[in-house]
Amino acid sequence: xxxxxxxxxxxxxxxICPDINAAYPDLQKLIxxxxxxxxxxxxxxxxxxxxxxxxxxxxVDTLQIVEGFDEQDKKEFPNEKGIKQVFxxxxxxxxxxxxxxYNEGCLSIPKVxxxxxRGEKVIxxxxxxxxxxxxxxxxxxxxxxxxxxxxxxxxxxxxDYIAPLKKRLIKKKLEDIANxxxxxxxxxLYPKK
Numbered sequence: 001x002x003x004x005x006x007x008x009x010x011x012x013x014x015x016i017c018p019d020i021n022a023a024y025p026d027l028q029k030l031i032x033x034x035x036x037x038x039x040x041x042x043x044x045x046x047x048x049x050x051x052x053x054x055x056x057x058x059x060v061d062t063l064q065i066v067e068g069f070d071e072q073d074k075k076e077f078p079n080e081k082g083i084k085q086v087f088x089x090x091x092x093x094x095x096x097x098x099x100x101x102y103n104e105g106c107l108s109i110p111k112v113x114x115x116x117x118r119g120e121k122v123i124x125x126x127x128x129x130x131x132x133x134x135x136x137x138x139x140x141x142x143x144x145x146x147x148x149x150x151x152x153x154x155x156x157x158x159x160d161y162i163a164p165l166k167k168r169l170i171k172k173k174l175e176d177i178a179n180x181x182x183x184x185x186x187x188x189l190y191p192k193k
Contacts, residue, residue: 009178010191019089041186047152058149090126095119
């Protein structure tokens with residue numbers, strides 16, 4: 001089932017989400033709905049707060065990014081393999097490497113993109129959809145997407161990383177998003193509408 005994406009300004013996007021256990025109600029259905037919602041919205045990741053659930057859960061599919069690489073991308077990211085993964089109760093152990101800029105966007109903040117600096121690598125401890133524990137290192141574009149989604153379960157948004165002047169320049173766009181004065185190809189839940 002396609003779920004509405006929570007728009008900027010909704011308080012759930014600022015919650016530091018708690019861990020869940022295997023008894024969380026209808027978890028497998030929720031994960032399936034998150035995948036469907038993400039693909040329908042043309043996203044490469046979606047976190048539970050973005051579908052109005054304040055829990056430590058997100059899904060990522062960077063395989064679709066890698067499949068769409070042009071020759072320049074292949075040169076820039078020669079070792080990028082991509083993943084399709086569920087992350088439950090993720091906790092960041094380390095973010096490392098030289099920070100690099102990449103133009104990020106967000107399903108909850110549509111039509112706004114900014115260059116964001118993030119580390120090259122991330123090490124996470126997390127559970128998969130079968131509640132098996134993993135500690136894994138990710139790098140490149142995949143690390144970038146994971147860090148973006150991880151921020152959602154920690155109550156952060158990519159715009160928190162931009163300079164105050166740039167944030168002032170997009171203030172009207174953010175207000176329009178919160179007030180539902182935008183139209184998207186996917187259903188959204190607006191906080192002020």
